Amino acid sequence: MTNHIVKIIQSFYITHDVKCFMVEKPENYDFILGQATEVSINLPGWEDKLRPFTFTNLRDKKYLEFMIKIYRDHDGVTNKLGGINAGAELILHDVFGAIQFKEPGVFIAAGAGITPFIAIFRDLYKQIKLYGNRLIYNNKTSDDVLMDVELRKMLKTDYTKVFTREAVIGFTEKRIDRNFLIENISNFGQHFYVCGPSDFVANISKHLLELGVTSETLVVEE
Structure with a gap:
């Protein structure tokens, strides 16, 4: 070493x-x-x-x-x-690290789990190859979002934020669970990249595999 x-x-x-x-x-x-x-x-x-x-x-x-x-x-x-x-x-x-870009797909991150995806997005954006990728980013509140301005600039409408504890009027708590995935993703035949706390990764991976994602198209840290 x-x-x-x-x-x-x-x-x-x-x-x-x-x-x-x-x-x-x-x-x-x-x-x-x-x-x-x-x-x-x-x-x-x-x-x-x-x-x-x-x-x-x-x-x-x-x-x-x-x-x-x-x-x-x-x-x-x-x-x-x-x-x-x-x-x-x-x-x-x-x-x-096992996380690396293979094919366009859906990136699902929680908290600081966004960090492996930032360099990937920056590289694809620089090459004008980011289109066709989507980010679903889970945080407790909007104050916890990392690099929000840059992510919005790069991904535009292919960027979905999910907050579990946002304390504002009219906010409805959301979590990325099986129902959320079904309601927000139409194609489970593409690549999926998941990173975040171990429980988050395990739960999301389990749901994705149940919904038809294969182990070859699911990229997580090993």
């Missing part, structure tokens, strides 16, 4: 609890869009505490970018990352 110590070039919050990190890119360091790496912090006592984070930048960029949800309710890696900024060092480990 090859480790790379890199400096943080820039860091900033993009939502109330998600922080974007732009870091140095090691020479000849490459990945497939949708993949991730394990990251640790180059500080005493934190070097061996590895957490997986997805690359959100395009491969031709001279930096690497991560969008990381900061959990402040316990003294873990992300809470520590919430307090470090430009100039601090991270340790990158091996690249891994």
Whole structure:
């Protein structure tokens, strides 16, 4: 396993609890869009505490970018990352991940599970090949949505947001369940890409397979 110590070039919050990190890119360091790496912090006592984070930048960029949800309710890696900024060092480990673009289809994400799809969408949009793909994005509230402006710009009407706890007048709670999938998707013969918390991925995958999606056309993290 090859480790790379890199400096943080820039860091900033993009939502109330998600922080974007732009870091140095090691020479000849490459990945497939949708993949991730394990990251640790180059500080005493934190070097061996590895957490997986997805690359959100395009491969031709001279930096690497991560969008990381900061959990402040316990003294873990992300809470520590919430307090470090430009100039601090991270340790990158091996690249891994099964999520990658195969054919146009429906992308279903929950929360920070959108991150593997961001680089894929950015690449397809740059190539003018994004048409024919659709995103269904689940969050608790509108404040939790990542990169909403960019996603709307890229996907236009092929972008559906689902909120489970939006506290506004007239809002009806929705969840992506079997009925939602039946009501909102007409073709289960296309590719499906699912990412989010493990329970979310398991439930959505189960529903999709029951509705006729095959294991060959269902792309999830293994």
